[in-house]
Amino acid sequence: MDDNKKSYSGLKGFLFGILFTLGIMCILFLVKNRDYVMGKEMNPTELGARTKVADIYELIEDVYLGEVDNKKMTDYMCAGLVTGLGDKYSTYYTQEQFEKIMQSTNGHYSGIGVAIYQDSQGRILIESCYENTPAAKAGIKPGDILLKVGDKPVSSMSTNEVVDLIKDTKEGETVSMTLERGDQPYTVDVTIEEVEAISVTGKMLENQIGYIRISEFTGVTAEQFKDAYGKLQDQGMNRLIIDLRSNPGGLVSGVCDTLREILPKGLIVYTEDKYGNRSEQNCDGKSPISIPLAVLVNSSSASASEIFAGAVQDYGTGTIVGTVTYGKGVVQDTYQLKNGGAVKLTVSHYFTPKGNNINGKGITPDVEIDMPDDSEEDVQLNKAKEILLH
Structure with missing residues (x-):
């Protein structure tokens, strides 16, 4: 009697395992081919591409030796997909890139309210300082030469690198800037605020x-x-x-x-x-x-x-x-x-x-x-x- 119970229990477990495996396989099929199942006609190339992506993911999980950064891998895959359109105006943005783009197009950004440029000698100069902005309130003026942001000299940096350095400071915090006006260096603390871009x-x-x-x-x-x-x-x-x-x-x-x-x-x-x-x-x-x-x-x-x-x-x-x-x-x-x-x-x-x-x-x-x-x-x-x- 006990042996029969054990046999019955083992058979039940075996059948459950088969049904569970079949269920997982069905779910994977539905994920890979959801458009087909829902009645949307898919050409062989499209179906093959979706299957190929799923296959690559499975291979990475099964055999890849190194550490996997799923977010980075997904971003690269999405970027590659859009790049494959061959359209120079179509782009994939990461969340961080998207937030910067939205700030730019809306005409507002976190910053201090200056425009900078690099002269022929490689110096970073203040091109303009907009009214009622943190930079203007701190006394910065057009023509001032920027020497340091915090404790980092900017003489070997590009304008984009300088802008990124300033933006590394969060909104509401202050950034120390050392500038020069008429051969006289001076240092000011400028608060990062939301400012309106002057276009x-x-x-x-x-x-x-x-x-x-x-x-x-x-x-x-x-x-x-x-x-x-x-x-x-x-x-x-x-x-x-x-x-x-x-x-x-x-x-x-x-x-x-x-x-x-x-x-x-x-x-x-x-x-x-x-x-x-x-x-x-x-x-x-x-x-x-x-x-x-x-x-x-x-x-x-x-x-x-x-x-x-x-x-x-x-x-x-x-x-x-x-x-x-x-x-x-x-x-x-x-x-x-x-x-x-x-x-x-x-x-x-x-x-x-x-x-x-x-x-x-x-x-x-x-x-x-x-x-x-x-x-x-x-x-x-x-x-x-x-x-x-x-």
Whole structure:
């Protein structure tokens, strides 16, 4: 009787083991082939690729000798998958990279509120210090030479390395900076805060010609443009130059909101996705510009900058001056992933108000003029002034 019980118990355990193994195999099959099971048709290449990835994971778990960093391995795999599209505008971002990108495009970041540059001698200088920022409150001024961040000399660093060094300090904490002004070194403690990135600057040139420089289009660009534009109007501006040279683009919403300050009523830009769905951005035309306008562009003016130049050119609102633009006539959307990170994918073409697709071609200026490398003067800016005065 006891032997029968043992046999029965052993058989039950054996059958349970078989059923458990079959259950695991079914789950693995469903994970690998979920689209197929749910009725979605999959071609052999797609099915093979998914199976291959699962096989590689299993091999790594079974036989790989070294330590496995699953997060790093996953990030590299995702990056490789997007790179395989062969589209230079589509990108995979890690969670850390995505957070930095979002700060940049929104127009806010954790920092001290300065722009820096490296001169021909390799020195790091303060190019500009924005109003009401931690740097300005600490007494830092344009032209100051940065010597140290904390106890680290910056003389052998690039500007990007210096920026990263400053950003290593968390928001709310202070960073010690040693600078030099007129051969006199001084040290200040600057608190890291959320500051608004300055993408628009303006000034009055001779003959009451206003000048506005837009370095990129972010979530705060339109408001900064409106402020600069209004100040120049208050100063009696009767002509305007908008400088988009080397502006890489940015947000479509940012450029459209900026254009709404100067365009007549009508279409600003429209996009079409892979299915032919059309989306339009329009202007109500409440404040069309009423003074002569020139827009400066070059081969590094791209994307949103080309939307700006294309709309101004199509409406005849101003004269485009410079060299043929970059030719990026496609739009990307960024999708945040559930488990961290994000993917930026090209999702549509954009067209100027007259229906021009400038992708790979760029916008040809109304007045083409190169900027010689050895020129001591800004010949493109001078040409824009000349056009506006005649």
